Amino acid sequence: MAEFTLELNDDQKQVRDWLHGFAADVIRPAASEWDEREETPWPVIQEAAKVGIYSLDFYAQQFFDPTGLGIPMALEELFWGDAGIALSIVGTGLAAVGVLANGTEEQIGTWIPQMYGDVDDVKVAAFCSSEPDAGSDVASMRTRAVYDQAKDEWVLNGTKTWATNGGIAGVHVVVAVVDAELGSKGHASFIVPPNTPGLSQGQKFKKHGIRASHTAEVVLEDVRVPGHCLLGGKEKLDQRLARARESAASGGERVKNAAMATFEASRPAVGAMAVGTARAAYEVALDYAKTRTQFGRPIIDNQGVAFQLADMRTQIDAARLLVWRASWMATTGKPFTSAEGSMSKLYASETAKKVTAQAVQILGGNGFTREYPVERMHRDAAIYTIFEGTSEIQRLVIARTLSGMPIR
Ligand SMILES: Cc1cc2nc3c(=O)[nH]c(=O)nc-3n(C[C@H](O)[C@H](O)[C@H](O)COP(=O)(O)OP(=O)(O)OC[C@H]3O[C@@H](n4cnc5c(N)ncnc54)[C@H](O)[C@@H]3O)c2cc1C
Numbered sequence: 464m465a466e467f468t469l470e471l472n473d474d475q476k477q478v479r480d481w482l483h484g485f486a487a488d489v490i491r492p493a494a495s496e497w498d499e500r501e502e503t504p505w506p507v508i509q510e511a512a513k514v515g516i517y518s519l520d521f522y523a524q525q526f527f528d529p530t531g532l533g534i535p536m537a538l539e540e541l542f543w544g545d546a547g548i549a550l551s552i553v554g555t556g557l558a559a560v561g562v563l564a565n566g567t568e569e570q571i572g573t574w575i576p577q578m579y580g581d582v583d584d585v586k587v588a589a590f591c592s593s594e595p596d597a598g599s600d601v602a603s604m605r606t607r608a609v610y611d612q613a614k615d616e617w618v619l620n621g622t623k624t625w626a627t628n629g630g631i632a633g634v635h636v637v638v639a640v641v642d643a644e645l646g647s648k649g650h651a652s653f654i655v656p657p658n659t660p661g662l663s664q665g666q667k668f669k670k671h672g673i674r675a676s677h678t679a680e681v682v683l684e685d686v687r688v689p690g691h692c693l694l695g696g697k698e699k700l701d702q703r704l705a706r707a708r709e710s711a712a713s714g715g716e717r718v719k720n721a722a723m724a725t726f727e728a729s730r731p732a733v734g735a736m737a738v739g740t741a742r743a744a745y746e747v748a749l750d751y752a753k754t755r756t757q758f759g760r761p762i763i764d765n766q767g768v769a770f771q772l773a774d775m776r777t778q779i780d781a782a783r784l785l786v787w788r789a790s791w792m793a794t795t796g797k798p799f800t801s802a803e804g805s806m807s808k809l810y811a812s813e814t815a816k817k818v819t820a821q822a823v824q825i826l827g828g829n830g831f832t833r834e835y836p837v838e839r840m841h842r843d844a845a846i847y848t849i850f851e852g853t854s855e856i857q858r859l860v861i862a863r864t865l866s867g868m869p870i871r
Pocket of ligand 1: 852
């Protein structure tokens with residue numbers, strides 16, 4: 464097991480600097496254009512694939528970094544470049560984590576490479592859990608998966624919403640109800656392979672921020688997938704459902720549910736994205752405050768401005784430490800006895816919202832225009848307190864974990 468240290472090793476520093484270079488030279492200059500176009504920045508994803516940043520190998524390397532800092536460090540740098548473009552680059556990872564968390568080795572080996580495609584034919588993937596009436600309340604999910612034993616196929620019907628890359632993805636990972644009596648314990652995840660009949664894109668959303676990332680409804684009408692597309696396999700599902708039924712009858716053992724396992728693994732990662740956006744806005748504000756002159760002196764000469772910057776930087780560093788702690792705990796198998804993953808996501812996302820708003824204020828009128836990037840960063844930052852569990856849901860999880868009480 465790796466010793467904990469806050470000092471990045473030489474390999475990590477090299478990766479961080481390489482990613483920072485890509486973020487500064489390729490992502491940041493394209494940010495405004497793709498934000499205005501509100502389209503997936505395919506040329507930037509292709510560029511990322513060419514240099515090896517958009518690839519299974521790269522994420523696997525970071526994922527298996529024994530210190531746990533590979534993924535948060537990579538995400539911070541890419542999202543420092545631009546949140547919308549970075550989400551287009553890393554959105555496939557959410558679907559990949561869904562397969563890693565619940566799939567067999569064979570499923571992992573078959574589907575994850577297809578999610579990324581290859582340099583000459585880049586693909587993206589989507590993870591579809593949320594529904595119009597099942598956002599925070601995952602147990603209200605209605606999309607059904609029914610097993611057709613004669614054909615060894617699953618038949619999926621329902622409407623998913625808010626799916627990052629939904630409809631433009633090759634592989635979709637879809638969470639569906641297999642036993643409605645069991646609430647969220649009766650859910651299972653399925654691979655819907657590319658070009659499967661019955662899956663279509665519904666509404667594409669016009670958004671407040673991260674507009675370079677595609678978000679849409681996914682409609683499933685009698686979508687038939689082979690039995691081997693059930694993540695984890697039928698035998699494991701049957702065993703899990705049997706345990707859940709027993710547990711429901713006795714009020715005993717808790718059963719892990721597929722969608723929550725995916726969200727738990729990705730929470731500190733969202734915190735790292737938020738740290739990237741917050742740091743980007745802080746840096747612009749610091750530079751501006753040192754150069755903008757009013758009343759014959761740089762505005763940073765005023766404590767009212769300088770102290771804001773001091774608080775911004777302190778909160779960003781605190782957020783990063785919480786994210787790194789949670790990522791280190793996840794990698795080294797420490798139990799999240801105080802919901803440290805949720806804490807990191809809560810604090811980092813709220814920090815990003817606050818810091819980007821302060822950056823707009825420090826730039827004055829310029830901060831309110833699209834001539835300067837903080838306006839976009841402020842719009843982008845609003846997503847972090849919403850997706851992968853809202854701030855209120857993080858607080859619920861933390862409060863329940865700390866108290867052991869079923870707080871509502
Ligand atoms: C840009 C974007 C991308 C997304 N990408 C994906 C994706 O790839 N895949 C996917 O499956 N989903 C995705 N989501 C969905 C996202 O995870 C949900 O939007 C989020 O979980 C909140 O659900 P909701 O929007 O239905 O809000 P609701 O659950 O309706 O919440 C509305 C408000 O009520 C509050 N609230 C709800 N319940 C409680 C409670 N018990 N206590 C206190 N407050 C409460 C919430 O905190 C929130 O403020 C994405 C969303 C967006 C906006």
